[in-house]
Amino acid sequence: MAFEIPKIRYTGKIEEIVVGAGQKAVRVGGSGCYPFCRFEGEMPNPPKIAFEVWDHRPEDWQEWAIEPYRDVIHDPVAWAKKSIDVYGAEMIALQLKSADPNGMDRPVDEAVKVVQDVVNAIDVPLIVWGTANDDKDADLLRKAAEVCEGKNVAIGPLSEKNYKQIGAMAIGYGQVVMASSPIDVNLAKQLNILLGNLGVPDEKVLMDPTTGGLGYGLEYTYSVIERDRMAALTQEDVKLQRPIVCNLAHEVWKTKEARLKREDDEKMGDEVKRSVLMESVAAMTLAFAGADILIMRHPESARLVKEMIGELMK
Amino acid sequence: MLVYTIKFMPEGYEAAANDGDNLLEIAMRSDVYINASCGGNGTCGKCRVKIVEGQVRAPMHSKVSREDYDAGVRLACMTTVHGNAVVEIPPESQVDRAALGRKAEIRHILSVLGDRDLMRGWGVDPAVTKLYMELKEPSADDNVSDLRRLEREFQTKYGRTDIAIDLPVLKTLNRTLREAGWKVTATVMETDRGIGIVNVEPGNTEARDYSIVFDIGTTTICAQILDLANCSVVKVAERGDNGLDLCTVAELSDYNGQIRYGDDVIARIMYSRKKGGLEKLQKALVKTMNGLIKELLGMGGIRAEDITHIVCAGNTTMTHLLLGINPKDIMLAPYTPAMTAGVSGFGASGGTERSGASGIIIPPFRAKEIGIALNEHGRLFVSPCVSSYVGGDIVAGVIGSGMFREEGISLYMDIGTNGEIVLGNRDWLMCASCSAGPAFEGGGIKFGMRAGTGAIEQVKIHPSTFEPMVLTIGKAQPAGICGSGLIDIVAGLIETGLIDQNGKFRRDCDTARVRHGEDGYEYVICYAPETTAGRDIVITEVDIDNLVRTKAAVYAGCKVLLDNAGLSYGELEKVIIAGGFGHYIDIERAQVIGLLPELPMERFIFVGNGSLLGARLFSFSKDLLREAERVARNMTNIELSNSPSFMDEFVAAMFLPHTDQDLFPGVMKRLKNSG
Numbered sequence: 001m002a003f004e005i006p007k008i009r010y011t012g013k014i015e016e017i018v019v020g021a022g023q024k025a026v027r028v029g030g031s032g033c034y035p036f037c038r039f040e041g042e043m044p045n046p047p048k049i050a051f052e053v054w055d056h057r058p059e060d061w062q063e064w065a066i067e068p069y070r071d072v073i074h075d076p077v078a079w080a081k082k083s084i085d086v087y088g089a090e091m092i093a094l095q096l097k098s099a100d101p102n103g104m105d106r107p108v109d110e111a112v113k114v115v116q117d118v119v120n121a122i123d124v125p126l127i128v129w130g131t132a133n134d135d136k137d138a139d140l141l142r143k144a145a146e147v148c149e150g151k152n153v154a155i156g157p158l159s160e161k162n163y164k165q166i167g168a169m170a171i172g173y174g175q176v177v178m179a180s181s182p183i184d185v186n187l188a189k190q191l192n193i194l195l196g197n198l199g200v201p202d203e204k205v206l207m208d209p210t211t212g213g214l215g216y217g218l219e220y221t222y223s224v225i226e227r228d229r230m231a232a233l234t235q236e237d238v239k240l241q242r243p244i245v246c247n248l249a250h251e252v253w254k255t256k257e258a259r260l261k262r263e264d265d266e267k268m269g270d271e272v273k274r275s276v277l278m279e280s281v282a283a284m285t286l287a288f289a290g291a292d293i294l295i296m297r298h299p300e301s302a303r304l305v306k307e308m309i310g311e312l313m314k
Numbered sequence: 315m316l317v318y319t320i321k322f323m324p325e326g327y328e329a330a331a332n333d334g335d336n337l338l339e340i341a342m343r344s345d346v347y348i349n350a351s352c353g354g355n356g357t358c359g360k361c362r363v364k365i366v367e368g369q370v371r372a373p374m375h376s377k378v379s380r381e382d383y384d385a386g387v388r389l390a391c392m393t394t395v396h397g398n399a400v401v402e403i404p405p406e407s408q409v410d411r412a413a414l415g416r417k418a419e420i421r422h423i424l425s426v427l428g429d430r431d432l433m434r435g436w437g438v439d440p441a442v443t444k445l446y447m448e449l450k451e452p453s454a455d456d457n458v459s460d461l462r463r464l465e466r467e468f469q470t471k472y473g474r475t476d477i478a479i480d481l482p483v484l485k486t487l488n489r490t491l492r493e494a495g496w497k498v499t500a501t502v503m504e505t506d507r508g509i510g511i512v513n514v515e516p517g518n519t520e521a522r523d524y525s526i527v528f529d530i531g532t533t534t535i536c537a538q539i540l541d542l543a544n545c546s547v548v549k550v551a552e553r554g555d556n557g558l559d560l561c562t563v564a565e566l567s568d569y570n571g572q573i574r575y576g577d578d579v580i581a582r583i584m585y586s587r588k589k590g591g592l593e594k595l596q597k598a599l600v601k602t603m604n605g606l607i608k609e610l611l612g613m614g615g616i617r618a619e620d621i622t623h624i625v626c627a628g629n630t631t632m633t634h635l636l637l638g639i640n641p642k643d644i645m646l647a648p649y650t651p652a653m654t655a656g657v658s659g660f661g662a663s664g665g666t667e668r669s670g671a672s673g674i675i676i677p678p679f680r681a682k683e684i685g686i687a688l689n690e691h692g693r694l695f696v697s698p699c700v701s702s703y704v705g706g707d708i709v710a711g712v713i714g715s716g717m718f719r720e721e722g723i724s725l726y727m728d729i730g731t732n733g734e735i736v737l738g739n740r741d742w743l744m745c746a747s748c749s750a751g752p753a754f755e756g757g758g759i760k761f762g763m764r765a766g767t768g769a770i771e772q773v774k775i776h777p778s779t780f781e782p783m784v785l786t787i788g789k790a791q792p793a794g795i796c797g798s799g800l801i802d803i804v805a806g807l808i809e810t811g812l813i814d815q816n817g818k819f820r821r822d823c824d825t826a827r828v829r830h831g832e833d834g835y836e837y838v839i840c841y842a843p844e845t846t847a848g849r850d851i852v853i854t855e856v857d858i859d860n861l862v863r864t865k866a867a868v869y870a871g872c873k874v875l876l877d878n879a880g881l882s883y884g885e886l887e888k889v890i891i892a893g894g895f896g897h898y899i900d901i902e903r904a905q906v907i908g909l910l911p912e913l914p915m916e917r918f919i920f921v922g923n924g925s926l927l928g929a930r931l932f933s934f935s936k937d938l939l940r941e942a943e944r945v946a947r948n949m950t951n952i953e954l955s956n957s958p959s960f961m962d963e964f965v966a967a968m969f970l971p972h973t974d975q976d977l978f979p980g981v982m983k984r985l986k987n988s989g
Contacts, residue, residue, distance in 0.1 A: 184965055186962070186973045187965060189973050190815070190816060190973050193815060193969070193973070193975070194814060194815060197814065197815065239975075
């Protein structure tokens with residue numbers, strides 16, 4: 001008898017979720033096998049990269065991170081358009097950093113105005129990422145859901161504390177939600193159950209498992225995504241059969257290793273190459289674990305990751 | 315024997331009742347909702363019903379007008395039934411079940427199971443007994459010593475030669491014998507090393523043979539006086555129906571006097587490390603015990619000198635503190651107690667009645683040696699422990715529940731200040747302890763209290779008006795909430811949709827009872843005018859969090875223990891529940907909150923205070939004392955703190971009923987129907 005590669009028998013399938021509207025809407029999820037294990041099952045949608053755009057000029061970015069966006073970094077709409085037109089972004093992730101109460105604490109209305117401007121200016125799907133402050137987001141993301149009516153955007157993060165307020169608006173305006181839980185498979189599932197009880201349809205939920213940067217807890221995220229996928233695909237845990245979004249750019253780029261210049265420490269080598277690789281490796285690792293949407297910063301790292309995903313999907 | 319049929323209109327639901335049963339209680343246990351918020355003491359006047367026909371008795375009441383009274387209106391809580399009856403529920407109390415899609419169900423409320431059933435197969439044969447003997451008076455040709463005379467009697471009458479006596483008894487022997495005219499009663503104690511003469515008293519006192527048994531809890535101490543002389547009578551005649559009361563003369567409980575030095579065992583151990591701390595703790599405990607003893611003796615009209623022995627069962631720390639042994643190493647890794655053997659006179663291995671056991675035994679000593687104010691001779695027995703955090707209370711419960719001699723596999727769970735669980739059968743036993751928190755004993759709950767008079771014990775919440783139906787222990791004015799009340803309330807809140815599966819209140823419900831209080835969102839169970847303290851009794855989100863944590867720790871502990879044994883819940887033949895959370899536990903409600911696994915109702919047994927139950931049996935039977943030593947020694951202790959899966963299971967169980975909803979299909983179906 002000829003040798004046969006042992007195969008995993010899958011019993012579940014990840015929900016396929018559409019983000020965005022119109023021709024450039026994106027499908028994520030839908031897998032019936034572990035990531036890239038296409039010899040075992042279907043993987044209809046490769047992981048997607050969302051380019052991050054901040055709602056306000058970033059204060060503490062490295063020069064080499066600003067460089068690709070220097071001409072547009074003061075203007076979220078132009079920034080988003082450049083990411084799409086020049087760098088080929090398939091999705092935009094708008095980070096509402098300026099509304100953070102621990103930072104600039106810009107009023108909700110101002111931040112929502114940015115959301116409205118961006119969503120109306122682009123034709124690719126939009127992800128609206130809040131401040132991760134439960135109370136502020138409850139207000140901010142509700143209004144964001146409202147102004148994006150008809151655009152089928154993804155809004156989040158929703159926590160156990162504010163899922164109701166945001167979830168109810170998302171149902172009303174037909175948006176996708178991103179359910180966020182602190183690196184724990186049970187907590188992730190609990191929030192999905194609560195969203196289900198609230199009436200959010202299964203095909204409108206993405207999971208955010210909380211992302212650690214490379215060298216700063218990535219392995220925890222890796223293993224929790226892995227467990228989410230095992231439960232979803234082999235243990236028929238329907239409440240975990242949701243695509244996963246990883247907001248990784250911020251986590252990678254804020255680290256010391258992504259900031260140090262060659263002149264600070266010769267051993268660390270070229271800073272641009274180093275930080276681009278750190279972002280790419282983090283993104284690829286998460287894709288291997290099971291991430292479906294990767295929120296990234298540098299066009300070069302995005303290009304590398306897209307190329308590698310393309311190779312793996314051949 | 316349920317003799318009458320009570321029909322509740324307009325639904326026509328029929329319930330069975332005994333003569334003299336309280337109407338509100340009948341309704342509660344039959345899942346018939348009637349508004350009631352004062353716990354059943356007749357002050358709120360909300361539980362108005364109309365007696366259409368039948369034999370009931372109820373006094374006139376200021377809340378019911380003469381006119382209404384004549385028309386048959388009564389307060390359910392003040393009404394007793396004395397024949398078949400038809401009762402009409404007024405519109406404000408009615409529940410539209412059609413809208414709920416479910417029928418009235420008989421609630422599966424388990425009340426405490428007695429030890430009569432459990433004692434089957436074990437003779438009543440106490441370790442301490444009284445023997446009446448008439449000695450031959452000394453004469454010129456028979457002038458052997460008094461002690462030799464006593465020895466001769468034991469040899470000829472009982473065939474025993476392995477006898478010991480100590481100085482205090484010896485000192486008074488000659489006087490007692492002569493004053494009593496050589497007719498005396500000897501109190502003897504059987505151990506693995508033979509028998510010891512505990513006391514010699516004049517005349518025949520065999521009929522006055524009592525013991526006191528204690529459950530020494532971290533929070534509460536319970537005690538009973540047992541009538542051992544009568545017990546043998548019961549044994550012969552096979553009489554007595556309620557096992558827990560079997561031969562019980564009086565029962566009392568009180569808070570452990572050590573509470574002021576700390577709420578849990580760790581706080582007590584910390585205190586014992588202070589200068590003079592150990593002595594203070596030991597004294598506080600003994601003081602509580604002495605208070606209980608005095609009161610019990612008064613209640614039973616029993617003389618202190620007729621108490622032949624005391625049996626105590628407590629956790630490992632309490633056992634150390636009782637004996638005045640420093641417990642500090644219980645707290646420090648690798649968590650070694652000074653001793654786990656019981657003070658029983660029996661060893662864990664070998665040992666027939668005559669040959670004696672191998673290894674070290676601890677003979678019971680005079681209770682007065684640790685300061686117990688009783689008499690000169692009464693001996694103190696203490697249940698053996700297993701490990702630092704599985705103590706004598708659990709061993710007593712395992713013996714009391716009889717699980718150690720069953721072929722089928724049982725799970726024993728004691729839900730007290732700590733949650734301890736034991737899994738196994740007659741061939742093997744495993745145990746674990748999880749720091750569950752004292753929620754079910756009222757700790758960490760704003761209006762929590764132990765199961766005493768005025769404790770809210772049973773609650774139903776109306777599915778559309780969200781008004782509660784409240785019954786308290788003793789139908790007294792509500793003072794607080796005990797464990798079984800908490801289970802009922804939280805289950806009721808989730809069934810009516812007032813809280814989510816994460817235990818958080820819904821903020822958009824149409825009821826004034828859910829409000830924002832000083833500790834966040836809360837549900838009002840009783841308004842101030844109805845309560846003893848004149849304050850609203852509420853349950854807060856913080857309380858619910860604490861309860862969820864407690865139940866999650868217990869459930870997760872059970873799961874890990876089962877996993878360790880390679881078993882699943884379905885393979886359990888019995889689930890034995892012990893704990894001081896109330897007189898009842900509603901199994902279905904406990905399943906709704908995910909405290910108990912979803913198994914068929916008949917597999918559950920509620921033994922109430924398992925520790926006290928075991929202590930009783932130790933007093934009744936020396937065979938069980940010996941068994942306890944063996945069982946304690948052979949139990950495998952699993953340290954949950956070392957178990958990697960415990961934390962995971964714990965988080966999974968921190969949801970109502972559980973994150974893995976497939977484990978609770980019945981509950982999920984019910985929630986879906988009512989939600």
